[in-house]
Amino acid sequence: DVKVTQSSRYLVKRTGEKVFLECVQDMDHENMFWYRQDPGLGLRLIYFSYDVKMKEKGDIPEGYSVSREKKERFSLILESASTNQTSMYLCASSLVGQGYETQYFGPGTRLLVL
């Protein structure tokens, strides 16, 4: 079974803090993704990584950065958290497959920025 884990289920931070969200997958997947999910907006892709140290911007990268130093780990960084970054953050991974590979998701991190 594919296992994608995220470092926290719930997180409360203050405006201006630097926030790290970590994601680890155990299936040797090349691709990893960070999404945010907001009511009425569905899932929106923040960043995507297709290999170690490689990254690609998604639809809403502003205010975020990512790091992928090891194949199994993909970190999302909020350099200076703001209240509009309060959201549910979902990590996913997949094999490289030109579209046909299924993405497997972690349990999500609910982030509240005060």
Add this chain to the structure above:
Amino acid sequence: AQKVTQAQTEISVVEKEDVTLDCVYETRDTTYYLFWYKQPPSGELVFLIRRNSFDEQNEISGRYSWNFQKSTSSFNFTITASQVVDSAVYFCALNLNRDDKIIFGKGTRLHILP
């Protein structure tokens, strides 16, 4: 442009009723993949099904069935004899045969009332 539309934002049905979740997609590509995911209250997206654009056969898995019609660009999902455990948000998604990024619909929240 590529797009997935789930027109039903929220549906409520009484247990044991059948319910169909609609999904309409837009793409000019001839090769693509369609997915359904379920997101229960726990938050993790669970993969349900993947379909490629060349396979229009309907699929049945227990109480779940999927109807793929290229002529209407639809990939609808039916739950027969619904149960309370089916209560969740359901996402339809599209993946083109170019990269591994998925385009998600905004989801349909399904309430099964006891």
